[in-house]
Amino acid sequence: xxxMTPVSAAxxxxxxxxxxxxxxxxxxxxxxxxxxxxxxxxxxxxRIYRAARAILRDDTEAEDVMQQxxxxxxxxxxxxxxxxxxxxxxxxxAVHEALARARRRGRYESLEDSSTETLTPTQxxxxxxxQVFARELATLIESAVDKxxxxxxxxxxxxxxxxxxxxxxxxxxxxxxxxxxxxLSRARAAxxxxxxxxxxxxxxxxxxxxxxxxxxxxxxxxxxxxxxxPRQE
Numbered sequence: 001x002x003x004m005t006p007v008s009a010a011x012x013x014x015x016x017x018x019x020x021x022x023x024x025x026x027x028x029x030x031x032x033x034x035x036x037x038x039x040x041x042x043x044x045x046x047r048i049y050r051a052a053r054a055i056l057r058d059d060t061e062a063e064d065v066m067q068q069x070x071x072x073x074x075x076x077x078x079x080x081x082x083x084x085x086x087x088x089x090x091x092x093x094a095v096h097e098a099l100a101r102a103r104r105r106g107r108y109e110s111l112e113d114s115s116t117e118t119l120t121p122t123q124x125x126x127x128x129x130x131q132v133f134a135r136e137l138a139t140l141i142e143s144a145v146d147k148x149x150x151x152x153x154x155x156x157x158x159x160x161x162x163x164x165x166x167x168x169x170x171x172x173x174x175x176x177x178x179x180x181x182x183x184l185s186r187a188r189a190a191x192x193x194x195x196x197x198x199x200x201x202x203x204x205x206x207x208x209x210x211x212x213x214x215x216x217x218x219x220x221x222x223x224x225x226x227x228x229x230p231r232q233e
Contacts, residue, residue: 014039022086030077030230037074037225041218044087047162048094049209051172054157055098057146063217065101069094070221077230084171088164092172095154102150138206144191145206155180156187161206 018039020028029036048069053062073080073093080089145153145161154173158164159180166184170177 018043023082026077026080026086029074032229034225034229035222037070038218038222040086040090041070041221042214044090045214045217046207046209047087047091049213050157050162050207051091051154052094052098053207054145054154055095055102055150057153061101062098063213065094065098066217067220067224069097070217071224072097074221074225075231078232085168088168088171091158091164092174095172134205141191141206148187148190152183152187152190155183156191157207159184160188 014036017025017036020039022040022043025036025039029040045066048066049062052065052069053059056062056065069090073090080086084092145156148156155169158169158172159166164172166177166180170180173180
């Protein structure tokens with residue numbers, strides 16, 4: 001099974017620079033070292049994938065969105081002003097791209113937070129004897145999350161799986177913190193407490209973005225941006 005690509009998997013000439021902060025890497029990319037954009041992609045690939053897939057529920061489409069989001073971020077890199085963390089800014093771009101794609105295809109319904117009609121409860125969790133099979137539990141979580149309604153999946157993915165704060169999630173999704181709290185509470189209830197309790201640490205292994213896929217996205221984006229610098233805003 002593929003495993004998550006660490007930042008250290010970047011090309012050898014970049015490996016010595018992976019300790020740089022996101023902001024330092026952005027500054028150097030804007031200064032002309034465009035190849036360093038690879039560090040940012042490898043560092044945030046899993047989060048961006050998880051955010052996009054939570055909305056689209058399709059691995060291939062999530063990869064397509066990732067590539068476009070990275071190209072958009074690179075093109076408009078000068079618009080990053082540091083008021084939010086770079087990871088938050090980048091995730092927001094990916095979320096907007098994923099939502100736009102889902103809505104164009106009529107696969108995303110507007111969510112009324114006063115209603116729980118779009119929530120789909122899942123079946124009870126697996127037998128406790130199977131808790132040792134962490135990947136099987138992660139698979140169950142993936143299936144259960146996919147059944148959540150539009151608006152709930154991305155909140156659960158960003159807060160529960162990816163570990164963003166309430167404030168960061170609200171900023172990424174353009175909703176209030178109260179909305180994030182409400183949706184997360186409802187999503188947890190729909191997934192059922194016993195499933196979440198059994199999942200434990202396995203949640204962190206759900207929707208992973210493996211080495212070969214990471215390399216594929218990085219190569220595709222770098223081919224698109226080439227030696228062209230970010231747009232002069």
